Amino acid sequence: MARTVLFSDEAVAKAINEKFEPVWVSVRPVPTVTIDFGNGKKITRTLHGNVASYVLNADGSIIDILPGLYEPQQYISRLDQLWWVHHYKPMTRDPVAFLADYHQKQMVAIKTSGTSLEVRPNADLTKALIEINTKSILKASSAISKVTKARMEGSLEHPDFNEPKALASWRRVHEDTDINENQRRAQVHEMLAVRPNAHPEDVTKKLYREVLHADIDDPYMGLGPTLFDDYPFREDVPAELRTSHAVSNSH
Amino acid sequence: MLIKRSSAALFLLLTASTSSLQVFAEDFVAQKAPPPKFEMTRLDISKRAAEFPMKSIIGNRGARYPKLADSFDVGTEPAKLANPEAVSPAKSVDSNKPSVKPQPTNEKVEPGKVRWHKAVQTALDASKRSGKPVLLFQMMGRLDDRFC
Known part of the structure; x- marks a missing residue:
């Protein structure tokens, strides 16, 4: 989905190629579901394919994370703002404290107003400015929420799936973008506020488990109880799940 | 003299009877013989193979057909047999390829x-x-x- 909605989009690809050094990594194989209808017809679909976009410093430390899938315009807009955070960070008195403060302020803003603060572009070019800090670069983003609402209204319940570009207008993608911005990002900021110099390997498992709800350490990705708790044939329950199966059945 | 004549007549009678019996037997076999046994065997196997998967899935009765169950992969063959195109002799015998499109x-x-x-x-x-x-x-x- 991310490849079709985001990285195949000309505008997204241009923005990324111009402003970032992009790289993709796999955290685990994607789970797939295949239904064999027994008449030669089979369908295969991916399941639970969660994604995260990290913006990193050259030393590998995290600036910020965009959790989940975004619709293209919002993705470009958010990446652009994170580019500015990366730009301002070396100009601050204490870059680590600056990042911690940035995450703290964003977390509070999302939890209190439902939207994150907007990162002001070109704040370092303002004549009156003496110091770059979170106060000088962050501002309320009422305009963005209006744009989001307008886009949501223009989204489609059933777009033409033969058109890759139409996927970007799919209401589910817009709703997911909204959840990412208004809920998941608050969790990300909360996580990074206490570890402003973290590297991806320090937070990835926690991010997938607690924010994206896809435990990458669990071979069944948290679906074990759903798949086997009410399954009557005990011999088919994987050995590692038999204890929990028996316990949950006894309740 | 009488004994010699009787022996000769008896010999001729016996030879003629044997020949006619042999001709009669050949005619009888040609008309009444049952069809070759292998035809029945093939029919029987194909029927059981076609019905086996559904029986084993619904009733868990695969144990009734232990030899067949061991003889092919239950996971792949039924799909081929269940496909209407696969049971068409012209296609399944001549082309010798699975009629199911590769996934x-x-x-x-x-x-x-x-x-x-x-x-x-x-x-x-x-x-x-x-x-x-x-x-x-x-x-x-x-x-x-x-x-x-």
């Missing part, structure tokens, strides 16, 4: 229009040179797989 595999595709670095370290090294931040896209599966 699409998770083939490699272009990972979008972004110019991705091959590894994280390469991107970090490039970031040190260019001054641009690194965009690390994490995912389950692979971006260059069709299903990802």
Whole structure:
């Protein structure tokens, strides 16, 4: 989905190629579901394919994370703002404290107003400015929420799936973008506020488990109880799940 | 003299009877013989093979047909047999190919229009040179797989 909605989009690809050094990594194989209808017809679909976009410093430390899938315009807009955070960070008195403060302020803003603060572009070019800090670069983003609402209204319940570009207008993608911005990002900021110099390997498992709800350490990705708790044939329950199966059945 | 004549007559009578019996027997066999046994055997096997999977799935009665159950992969053969095209003699015998279309595999595709670095370290090294931040896209599966 991310490849079709985001990285195949000309505008997204241009923005990324111009402003970032992009790289993709796999955290685990994607789970797939295949239904064999027994008449030669089979369908295969991916399941639970969660994604995260990290913006990193050259030393590998995290600036910020965009959790989940975004619709293209919002993705470009958010990446652009994170580019500015990366730009301002070396100009601050204490870059680590600056990042911690940035995450703290964003977390509070999302939890209190439902939207994150907007990162002001070109704040370092303002004549009156003496110091770059979170106060000088962050501002309320009422305009963005209006744009989001307008886009949501223009989204489609059933777009033409033969058109890759139409996927970007799919209401589910817009709703997911909204959840990412208004809920998941608050969790990300909360996580990074206490570890402003973290590297991806320090937070990835926690991010997938607690924010994206896809435990990458669990071979069944948290679906074990759903798949086997009410399954009557005990011999088919994987050995590692038999204890929990028996316990949950006894309740 | 009388004994010699009687012996000769008896010999002729016996020879004639044997020949006519042999001709009669050959005619009888040609008309009344049952069809070759292998025809029945093939019919019987194909019927059981076609019905076996549904019986085993619904009633868990695969044990009734232990030899058949061991003789083919239950996971693949039923789909072939259940397909209407597969039971058409013209197609299944002559072409000797499965009539079921091969399923699409998770083939490699272009990972979008972004110019991705091959590894994280390469991107970090490039970031040190260019001054641009690194965009690390994490995912389950692979971006260059069709299903990802």
